[in-house]
Amino acid sequence: MAYTFADLFEHAVDAMGDRVALIAGEGQVTYRELDEHANRLAHHLESVGLGAGVHVGIQMHNSIETMTAVLAAFKIRAVPLTVNYRYTADELAYLYDDADLDAVVYHRGFGDRVAEVAPAMPRIRHLIEVPDELAPAALDAPVLVPGAVRYGDALAAASPARGFDERSGDDVYILYTGGTTGRPKGVVWRQEDMWRVLGGGLDFFTGEPVADEYQQSRIGAAGEQIRMLILPPLIHTSALMPTFTALLAGNAVIYDAKFDAERTWDLVARHRPTAMVITGDAMGRPLVEAYRHTKADTSSLAVVASGAALFSASVKDAFFEAIPSLMISDSVGSSETGFGGIGFATKGFEQHGGPKVGSHRHTVVVDDENRVLAPGSGGEGWLAKLGYVPLGYYNDPVKSAEIFREIDGCADEHSAGSTLRAVVTGDRARMEDDGSITLLGRGNMVINTxxxxxxxxxxxxxxxxxxxxxxxxxxxxxxxxxxxxxxxxxxxxxxxxxxxxxxxxxxxxxxxxxxxxxxxxxxxxxxxxxxxxxxxxxxxxxxxxxxxxxxx
Missing domain, CATH: 3.30.300.30 (ANL, C-terminal domain)
Structure with missing residues (x-):
């Protein structure tokens, strides 16, 4: 069974090739066109000696070309690593080296920084410069990094057909954490595990796996397409995985190259998405304040989905005041856990404390002795994730042993008397009487006064x-x-x-x-x-x- 992102995407292409897949700026592509572009880039990568297991850095803001690069890497069993384009030269050099990058695909606007760092990295043997709407230049302008290949030239010389080696669910994806409290760390996921927890391979509410590799595309083809406006940067899973969840089911994704609250409402009016994905207060607060001044038609918008950052009750209330019919979802998770649970709110909902998520068979709370707390215990401990979890941190066995552990499942009805492989996060949490879990905060952000x-x-x-x-x-x-x-x-x-x-x-x-x-x-x-x-x-x-x- 082909539980890889490339294979699952190809199933969607075969079932719904003429549907619009991505919209960004003034451009858009259908599923078939996106597949052909990714095939061309994948064949180009193969032509320069890149293939299974190589690490491809993708240093790009949100665009059609960004997803093309991610898909191209997956198609040849390479490992795409999305690179934080805001990094300084020192931070970038650390990531390039720690991640063992073999190639970098970058937007031209980031070319000066790439030129500053990449030549000192002997492992990097191929560079591709992509046109950039945020830094426009003539098509014949010299590349900013000597030896780099123009994206358009790479695609033009390659085949749009597939013809790739068979892939495996054991193929990996490495996600680098943001490093807000230290150096970034690479989290190594099997693709099948990542798909299960973040790409729709498990039902987000019940935790039950989908029936087969064709279920998402089969259901998508039988239904009406919806549109999602995804605002977080694709360098983070809070944008990349919702994109895949949408694409594997035949839906359309809308991007903006750079977040702008006022322009967002114009995009809503223009493209009429049903759902909008944001990152907590950082986007929610400016969005709701810009909404008060907009005259744009936002009647299509039914859901605002937040994840990866605090979405406070006061900002949710402001959204409900502005758009009373809105539903808000608030997901919890991390680079190490993937999806950890989801909570929903509508107008009139009262939030006390941190985000609260419903009970979920794969999300638990453990105490300091790594024992699972029983639902209804009211106890506090550490949020933990069971089931499909990462393999560990890239090249860091010591840190891996701290986070990825065996825990005692005696209090868990699904695994009484057994030990379980789990990710024990740095998030403090409380097991509520009804089996739901309230997030209290990051353990490493605790202030002892x-x-x-x-x-x-x-x-x-x-x-x-x-x-x-x-x-x-x-x-x-x-x-x-x-x-x-x-x-x-x-x-x-x-x-x-x-x-x-x-x-x-x-x-x-x-x-x-x-x-x-x-x-x-x-x-x-x-x-x-x-x-x-x-x-x-x-x-x-x-x-x-x-x-x-x-x-x-």
Missing amino acids: GGEKVFAEEVEAIVKAHPDVYDAIVIGVPDERWGNRVATVLCPRAGEPDFESLEKHARSHLAGYKIPRSFWIAAEVERTPSGKPDYRWAKDHAAGRAPDHRID
Whole structure:
């Protein structure tokens, strides 16, 4: 059975070749056209000696060509690695080296950075430069990296037919984490496992596997096509895997090369998607504020789906106020776990604490002794994922052993008395009475103040709910008395926030030891491309300077 992304995509092409697959900028391609473009690029890669097992870096923003490159790598059993295009030269050099890249496909706008780093990497033996709508240039303009091949030339000289070797579900995909608290790490997934947990190979609600390799394309061909506007960058699974879930079922995906809140609503009016994928508050807040000023027709939009970052109750409420008929889904997961669960909200829903997801046979909470907590126990522990899990971190057996463990399944009805292979994440979670799981926050973002533990994400959600605050990151800073004190780097909506009002607001929702005591004001709160808070930036911003406001 062909449980690989290339084979499953080809099934969709064979069943629905004339449907529109991708829309980006002024361009669009059908399933058949996307397949032919990917075949051409795949044959080109083979022609220069690249094939099964080679690592292909894809340093590109959202575009049709980006997905073409990903599919081309999968077709020849190569390993695509999406590269964070915001990295500095030093960070990029680290990733190129750590990931053992053999080739890089890059948008021309990132060519200067590639030219700065790639020549010092002897393993990289092939470069392809792709035209870039964000950095337009004449078609005959010289490539920015000596020796690079033009994307158009590569496709023109290659065959649009398939004709590739048989693939295996054991073929791997390596996903590099964002590295918000340290160096990026490569998470190695079998393609079949990744497809199961994030590409539609398991029912997202029941956890049951699909019947066969043709089920997604078979059901898609029998139904009406829907359109999804996917806003996160394809360098992250929060965009790449929803794209595959859509494509394997015959649906259409809309991209924007660079996120712009006001332009997003114009895209909704123009292309009429049913669903829009975002990353939490980082996109949700500017989107809902831009909506208040738009006159665009958004009547097609039924679902806003968030994942990979905090989506606070206050921003959800603002969406419901703006679009009362909307449904919001809030997924949890990570690079190491894939899909961890999903929760839904409609107007009138009350969210208390962090995101809550329904019970799921593959998502559990374990205690510090790696024992699964029983549903209804009310206990707190670590979020863990069972079943289809990664093989480990790339070239890092020590770190792999910390995260990918054997756990005691005695409290799990499906595996009583057995040990289970699991990913135990750094996310703290609570097992609720009804079997649902509430996420409390990242364990490595816990602030220990006077012996009390404070989860940064919980405080962030409260601070950002104040009307004077546009965005905020909560950190711990050294304190002589308490060891650490809770602090906030915030971006106000206008001028200086009313700190007295902000303190009262926080005290009405949080215990006293969780109240932010030091505040730094920033013109903009920096986040990673996936929308997650950049805690390193926040700590650097606060270091070496007095806070703009302090509560003693």
